Amino acid sequence: GLFFGAGIAASYAGPASLLAWILLGAMTVYVAMCFGELVAMFPKAGGVYEYAKQSYGRFPSFMTGWVSWITGNLAGAVLLIAALDYVVYVFPDIFPEEHAATIKLVLGIAIILILNLITILGVEASGALLGVFSSGAILIVLALIFRGMLEVQVSNFTPFFPYSPVFIFVAFFFIVETFFGWDGAGY
Numbered sequence: 001g002l003f004f005g006a007g008i009a010a011s012y013a014g015p016a017s018l019l020a021w022i023l024l025g026a027m028t029v030y031v032a033m034c035f036g037e038l039v040a041m042f043p044k045a046g047g048v049y050e051y052a053k054q055s056y057g058r059f060p061s062f063m064t065g066w067v068s069w070i071t072g073n074l075a076g077a078v079l080l081i082a083a084l085d086y087v088v089y090v091f092p093d094i095f096p097e098e099h100a101a102t103i104k105l106v107l108g109i110a111i112i113l114i115l116n117l118i119t120i121l122g123v124e125a126s127g128a129l130l131g132v133f134s135s136g137a138i139l140i141v142l143a144l145i146f147r148g149m150l151e152v153q154v155s156n157f158t159p160f161f162p163y164s165p166v167f168i169f170v171a172f173f174f175i176v177e178t179f180f181g182w183d184g185a186g187y
Contacts, residue, residue: 002137002141002177002178003140004079004082004083004086004174005174005175005176005177005178006174006175006178008174009170009171009172009173009174009175010171012163012167012170012171012174013163013167013168013170013171014159014160014161014162014163014167015156015157015158015159015160015161015162016160016161016162016163016165016167016168016171017168017171017175019168020168020169020171020172020175021175023168023172024172024175024176024178024179025179028179028182032182038051041054042054046065047068048064048065048068049061049062049064049065049068052064052065072180075177075180077108079177080108080111080112081104081108084104084107084108085104088100088103088104115129
């Protein structure tokens with residue numbers, strides 16, 4: 001989401017997609033503060049399931065927990081497919097077109113099985129892998145920022161609104177995945 005969504009959002013909203021980043025960042029901070037209050041009020045594992053249970057009862061919390069789990073897994077699957085599509089596109093010699101679908105399927109299943117195996121190994125193994133993935137993502141983002149700072153051309157920001165300002169909200173859709181994950185600490 002972080003790497004693919006930014007480019008797609010910019011293709012819809014142009015430089016104004018920066019406003020989507022700022023607005024989503026502000027909303028995320030606000031929601032994070034709400035979650036912080038909820039964690040302090042209900043210091044139990046369970047995240048959104050526990051908060052919904054305290055507010056609305058068992059059945060709504062059951063549905064909230066399942067919807068949260070399903071959407072998280074669907075988003076992960078969509079991002080995995082997008083990443084595999086990109087890998088196949090970038091390395092056409094390694095992944096010939098006639099075998100691309102099979103290779104993506106096998107790679108996708110292998111990645112999901114490996115991640116589930118690590119989950120089965122326990123919290124320590126999952127936490128270590130999360131640390132590796134998070135560190136890698138942060139290093140890549142910092143490398144892009146520092147390299148990109150040397151290439152900024154103010155002329156690229158004019159016009160700031162090449163399309164209707166409504167497309168800022170379309171850009172939200174493509175970058176919102178970047179702001180997910182922090183809420184998982186409540187689980």
